[in-house]
Amino acid sequence: MPKFSWTSVLIAPRQLRERTHRWALRVLYALVMIALLAPFIANDKPLWCRYEGQWYAPAFREVAVQLKLTQWPTDQLNRRWYTLALEQELWPLIPFGPDQKDLYSGGFRAPLSRTKGKSWQFTHWLGTDNLGRDVLSGLIWGTRVSLMIGLGATAIAALLGIFMGSLAGFWGNTGWQMTRARFMGACVGFTWSAFWAFVSGIHFAWNQQWGIYIMGGMLGVSLFTWLGGKIGAWLFPTSRDMSIPLDDFVMRTIETMNAIPGLLLLLSIVALVKNATLWGIILIIGVLSWTTIARYTRGELMRIRQMEYIQAARVRGLRAVRIVLRHALPNAMGPVIVSLAFGVSGAILLESSLSFLGIGIPSDWMTWGKLLSFSRMTTAAWWLAVFPGLAIFITVTAFNLLGEAVAKE
C-alpha cells in the first residue's frame, strides 16, 4: 500500500489501471460538476437576456440571492422570464427549473414532447412528472441532494469512525494510562460540568439556538474534565496508575449500534423531527453509519502499531497523538477509503429510499427517489420509473467501482 497523501484524493482518471475504474472516476467528476453547476445547466431563468432595453443575468442573480449576497429588485421578484418577449436571450441547456410546473401541457408528458415554448430547446427530453415538472431538470438538481447527503454523511461518519477506530486500535485496552486520582478528578469534573451545562443551563437555550448551545456546552465540559483531572493529579501526586479500556468501550459501542436496525431507526427518528432540514438528515445518517469505518481503522491500526517504525517513533519520544496522525493513520488509509466509498453509496441509497417513501427529506428539494416515487401514481409514465433509478444506479455503481479501484491499486 503506497503512502497516502491528501493530494492523491484528486487523481486524474488516466492514472487508474483498469478501464472501468477510469470511467467510474470520470462519472464521479461529471456528477460533481453537475451538482455544482446545476443552476446554470437547468434553470427557468435565462443566463443572459435583454428585456425592454435592459440587460439582465437572472440565473446568476438567483445564485447570488441564494448565497445572500444580494436581493431581487421588487419588480423582478416574481417575474416569469420564460413568458416574457425577450429581445435577446441565452438560456441554460435545460430551460426548466426543478419546481417549475408546465402550465400549458399538464402533467405526465412523454419524453421528447415539445412545450409551447420558444424553440426546440424547450423540449422535455425525459418527459414530465405528475405536475408537469421537467424530469431532466429534476435529475440535475437531484444530483445536488444525493451528493450532499452521500458525501456529507460520509464525512461525518469518517470523522467519528476514524477517531473511534484510532482510539480502539492504537491505544487498545492498555495503551492509555493515567493515575487513579487523575481519572477520578476527570470523572468529577465531567459529571459536574455536564450537570451545569445541560441540566441547570438548559434555560439558556430558550432562543432555540440548540447548535451553538450544545457545541459550547461540549467545549465547556471537555475543559472542565481536563481541569478536574489536573486537580486530581495535583491533590494526590502518589496515586497508582490505571489503564482505560478504550478498545472494550469502542467495541461495545459498535456492537450496540450494529444491533439497531438502521433504516427503521432512521425512519422513526426522522418521522419524529418535524420540519427536518437537509443538514439534520446528513447528521443523523452520518452518526448512524460510522461503525464500519471505525472497525476498518481499528483493524489497520492494530496491525500498524506492532510495526518497527512505530516502535522507533515511540523510542524517539514522539507524542502518541503525533504518531497516530502523522505516521500511523496515513498508512492505514487504504482500507478505510474503500469503506468510505461504499459508505457514500450506502448513504445515497438510504437518502433515495427515504425520499422514495416521502419521509424526512424536506419537500423543497427535488430528489431522485422522489421522482421515482411519482412513477407509482400512474402506469403510463414509464420514463419516471426508468430514468431516476438509472441515475441512482449509475452513481452508486461509480462509488462502488471507485472503492474497488482503491482496494486493487
Place this chain on the structure above:
Amino acid sequence: MWKYIARRLMLALPTLLFISLLAFALNQCTPGDPVAERLTVETSRSTGGNPADQATLYSANYRRLAHQLGIDQPLFYVSVTSLAWPDTFHRVLPLDERKATQQLVARYGNWPAIQTYRSALQQWHTRLLQLNEPRAATALAHTEQLKIQHDPARIARLMDSLSVAVHQANSAITELSGEFNQLSYAYRHVTEQPTRWRHYVPVVRWYGIHNRYHSWLSRVWKGDFGNSLVSAQEVSEKISRALRWTLQLNLSAIVLAYLLAIPLGVGSALYAHTAWDKWLNLGLFFLYALPSFWVASLLSQFLATPDWLNWFPSMGVGDVPVNATVWEVMGIRIHHFALPVFCLTYGSLAYISRQVRTSMIKILNADYIRTARAKGLDNRTIVWRHAFPNALFPLITMFGGLLPRAVAGSVIVERIFNIPGVGNLTIDAIYANDWPVVYTLLLLTAVLTVVGILLADILYAWADPRVQLTKSDTYA
C-alpha cells in the same frame, strides 16, 4: 463451551438494556398528548350540564386516564435534577400545562411561588366557569391560554386584558376582582423573586420501581405492547398478522438466495480467473449495485400493468377461494410473490456467492488441500468433502443478520408490491403517527438482531473451537 455461552450472554445484556432505553426514550419524545388524544374519543358524548361541572368531569377523566397510562409517574428509577425542581413535578397535569410550568421553573427557579400562581390560576378559572356568564367568554378564552403560556411578554398581555375585563365599568365579572388580584399578585411574586441559584445545586432522587420505564418494561416483558393509536387494536395482534406475510416472503427469498448462491460461488471458485468467472463476477457486481426499489419499480411498471406485459398481479397477496386445494393456494401465492421474492433475492445472491467464492479460493490454496491432492484423492472428494464445509464458515457470521432481515428486510419492496406485511405496516404507522406500532417494531427488530448475532457467535464457536480460547471476542 458453556463458559463461552455464558460470557456472550453477559455481553449481550448491556446491549439489550441500551436498546430498551432507546425505544423507551424515543417513545417519550413523540409529539402530542396521548391522554387528550384518547379522551376526545371517549368523552365526546358527554354534553350538557354546567360548564364548571363539565370541566371538573374532564379533568377527573384526564387524571384517571393519565394514571392508567402512568403519565403521573416519574420517568426513571433515579433522576438527576437541581434544587429548583420539586420531587413531585411528574404529577403536574395535564401535559400542556406541565410543559408551560416546566418553562416557568426553568426561567425563575422558584417552585413554591409558581405553585401558588398555578393554584390561584386554577381558582380563578373555576370561579369564572361557575359564573357561567356569556359576556365573559373572552376572559375565559384568555384564561385557558394563560394556563399553557410561559412566555413573559404573552403572559403580561393576557394579564392586562383580564385586568381590563375585571376592572372596567359595568363589567360582568366585577365580583371576581378579589380572585384576580390574588392571581396577579401571585404572578408578580413569581417574576420578581426568582431563585435561579437553585438550578446550580444538583439533587439526585431515587424513585424506586414505581416509574414509567419499569412499568413499560414489565408490560413489554409480558408481551403487552399497548394499543394502536389509530385502530385501537392491540399492537401485538397487528404485528403478528403482518408478520405472517413478511416471514413467508423473506424466508422464501433467503432460502432461494442460499440455494442459488452456494453452487454459483463454488463454481466460480473452481473456475477462478477464467473468462466465465470474470463475466459472472462483473454481472454479480452490477446485480449487487442495483437498488432493489428501482428494480421493484421497473418490474411492477413493465411486468404487472395492462399497458405493458400483464404477467403478474401488482397488488397484494391474492384472494383465495374458500374451497381451494393446497396446490391452488400455492399457485396463487407464487404468482403474487414471484416479483417481490426476486427483488429480495438478487442482491443477497450476489453478496453470498462472492463471499463463498472468496473463501473457497482461499481454502483451495491451503496446504491440506494440496496434501489431499498429493495422496491421490479424486477432485470431487477434495472439493465437496474437504474444502466445501470449511468454506461455509464465513456464512455462519451472516446467519446473525438473517433473523432481523426475515422480519424487517423488505420495507420498500412490500410497499411497492402492496404486501400487507411488517414493512408496509411500519410505513403506514409512521404516516399516521401511530407511535406504539413504530417503536414496538423497532424494539422487536433490534432484539432479534442481538439474538441473531448471539446465535451466530455460538454457532461459530461450536464449529470452530479456537474462537473460545481467545480472551476478548472481537469479531470485527
